[in-house]
Amino acid sequence: MSDNEGHSAAPPSEEDLSLPKATVAKMIAELLPNGVTCAKDTRDLIIECCVEYIHLISSEANEICEQDAKKTIAPEHIISALKRLGFETFTAEVEDVLKDHKQQQKEREKKVSKLELSGLSEEELLRQQQELFAQSLAKYQSTQQ
């Protein structure tokens, strides 16, 4: 799974596992109404609550996954967990995100398989592309005259 945290420091040790303070602080600031700020202690407390939330959902989803006789926790298990725990209001948006993600995955796979299927190396493909450009340029020039 690709990690987009290029800018962050080394991953925290197991015990300190939490969410990045700066990220959360920014999100909180974006959510608060104008004129209201958040105390530092409160922000840290909110981070704890978020981590707890992850555990809550994961635990429930894990049970659902087992009941489903599967070994890997799937997004569908998360959605069921949300419903079971009283967070039905979240499921609509969460399902949208899932749809988008699946869509992006498909497009990624399409790109990769197209490259693989051609069985050509990158240099060869590049050469072919240059040729095609040259051909269409020639065509264009001939129609100009």
Added chain:
Amino acid sequence: MKNKNKQTKFPVARIKRIMQKDEEVGKVAQATPVVISKALELFLAMIVDEASKVTIERGSKRVEAYHLKHAVETVDMLDFLKEIVEAVPDPSAGGTIDLEQEQADKEKKKRGKGKKAEGGEASTAPRKRRKKADKAKDEEDVEPEEEESVEAYSRRLHEEDDDYER
């Protein structure tokens, strides 16, 4: 200047690690932490909304820990957080307040360094972060530890002077 673009997202890899901290949790599909990230975003929005409602209700401009605590105690969905907020002291729980010092500090704050402007507070406040061990101590003894300066304590307390709920 507030940026309401809301493009900041939770780090997906970190979420996965947090999930797997639980020994019961085994393999996790690639899309799963992505989905949790969204749920978490919605959860954060909810909890911030509920806490800030309390803040505004009490006429304060800064969301304090006990505003959050009150929200947790009032909103059903937040039940599971009760243990986490348990250690947060209620404002009416005492602690010595030097009224004159507080008044002087109020004036000082009003002239202000401008640091407390919207959103600017979080990173620069030199207040010492209380660790978990000290938090436990706080349950019996609400007075701040010696590390926190009197000035900082008064400043902190002054935020509470809007409500004297019993």
